[in-house]
Amino acid sequence: MSQTKPPRVRFAPSPTGYLHIGGARTALFNWLYARRTGGSFILRIEDTDQERSSESSYQAILDSMQWLGLTWDEGPAVGGPHGPYRQTERIALYREFAERLIATGKAYRCICTKEQLDVLRKESEARKRPFRYPGTCRNRRDIPADVPHAVRFITPTEGAIGFDDLVKGNISVQATEMQDEILLRSDGMPLYNFGAVVDDVTMGITLVARGDDHVINTPRQVLMYQALGYEVPRFAHLPMILGADKTRLSKRHGAVSVLQYRDEGYLPEALLNYLARLGWSSGDQEVFTIDELIQKFDWVDCGHNAGVFNPEKLRWVNAEHLKKRSPKEMGDLIEPRFRARGFDAGSRERLDSIAVLFRERARTLLELEESAAFLFKMPAYDPAGVAKFITPAIAPAMDELLALLPGVTPFNHDGIKPVFEGLLAKHNLKMVALAQACRVSISGTTVSPPIFEVMEILGKDETLARLKAGRAIIAV
RNA sequence: GUCCCUGUCGUCUAGCCCGGCCUAGGACAUUGCCCUUUCAAGGCAGUAACACGGGUUCAAAUCCCGUCAGGGACGCCA
DSSP: OGGGSOOEEEEOOOSSSOOBHHHHHHHHHHHHHHHHHTOEEEEOBOOOOTTTOOHHHHHHHHHHHHHHTOOOSBBTTTBOTTOOOBGGGOHHHHHHHHHHHHHTTSEEEEOOOHHHHHHHHHHHHHTTOOOOOOOTTTTOOOOOTTSOOEEEEOOOSSSEEEEEETTTEEEEEEGGGOOOOEEEOTTSOBOHHHHHHHHHHHTTOOEEEEEGGGGGGHHHHHHHHHHHTOOOOEEEEEOOEEOTTSSBOOGGGSOOBHHHHHHTTOOHHHHHHHHHHSSBOOTTOOOOOHHHHHHHOOGGGBOSSOEEOOHHHHHHHHHHHHHHSOHHHHHHHHHHHHHHHTOOOSSHHHHHHHHHHHHTTOSSHHHHHHHHGGGTSOOOOOHHHHHHHSOGGGHHHHHHHHHHGGGOSSOSHHHHHHHHHHHHHHHTOOHHHHHHHHHHHHHSSSOOSOHHHHHHHHOHHHHHHHHHHHHTTSOO
């Protein structure tokens, strides 16, 4: 019957660092599912680890989500009927739920200190036995509510706890593998498992999708839902994303922050497209628009095994999406980046043209800017290019080109081309010889977009000036 | 160590649930060729995988068992 209500899913990062690739994918899958089903996507900040949480991380996460376009229906900045959406602002709630469990005999107060337990933990480790809380306080009823204490959950000592995972299928864990979990720390902060459960029930979450590093937590949480008397939501656990060395993705593997991909000139839809295909597929399709992703996404099509992050393929996907953007959009994308570099395109129309002309050989906006830089400031000549193409043999043709170009109108591809062709025939030259001599003169290098287009976009005066300077390299 | 999950080209994956259409398909990367004013892009062709061992079956990448390998979890972290 809960199937008839629109789904409510959430993404619940902790602000202990930037939003990384793995988190972004979890957020994406939740978001896609909510958008396809007409459900709600909730953003919740799990900041109960006050040691490691920071305001700047919180901001970075929000910025990342916004840049990716993963809009949330409820959460920080937008509010909603189940707020607040930061766990540190919900402390009273966890206390209330914990007391309720104590009152019904499903949890108890515990005054064992971390230090005492660490000693026991060490011993277990030394004996190569798994550590379990020995239950020291489990049956004590003499611990008053006003001394510092943690609250522990009473975990059954036998039987198996299972759940049906939407991507992994049936998973079941023996009760003997679990222990009396801490619900509330002695400072009143909830632990992950408890905070998540309390929030998920009070926020009406119907499906919990997260990384599969949480699989083992799920049975404990199922127990908590039951103890609290709530319906257990559905679960979907996504496989991890690994680095090239098949270990968990981290800084060692290069860029992992979403914002860094933005800065390096990736398009949000490209990053999302790539992330979606890492761990999910829809037949043989590789390139998707966001709308297609929304339409086609489903948990059953998620893979079961961890995937290696492949930056090369991301670049390819990015190039594909770059080609889909309109000239106007390309201009919008490149405008702030040009400004930051001090590149002045002069007019908006020219800016758009530059973006379109250079994107063909760029996989990221960063590559685009770098390859277009010569338009704004003549770089040093590539010595090898000069040696190979700016030779005495080409001098006569260049001289003549210099004489003819001023009279060319319009100064564009169609106007310039016939001039070159005439010269080629007259001097018995190949196009490559003259074009490369011009290219090196104009861009400093042997690589650029088609040279007539480059001349057009550079303008007649600047083209002539650079050609003259190039011609002057040739002795005589 | 214990428990959980996973194992198809170098990488992401299709196929697996409902064995035969799989001499295992696609994509990135890579190699060669074509196109070409350079470099890209594009086109064409190629190299390249069912972890291993047992079963079940007329038939197994697909079902079962074991081994091995990888990942994850074993916190008053999330």
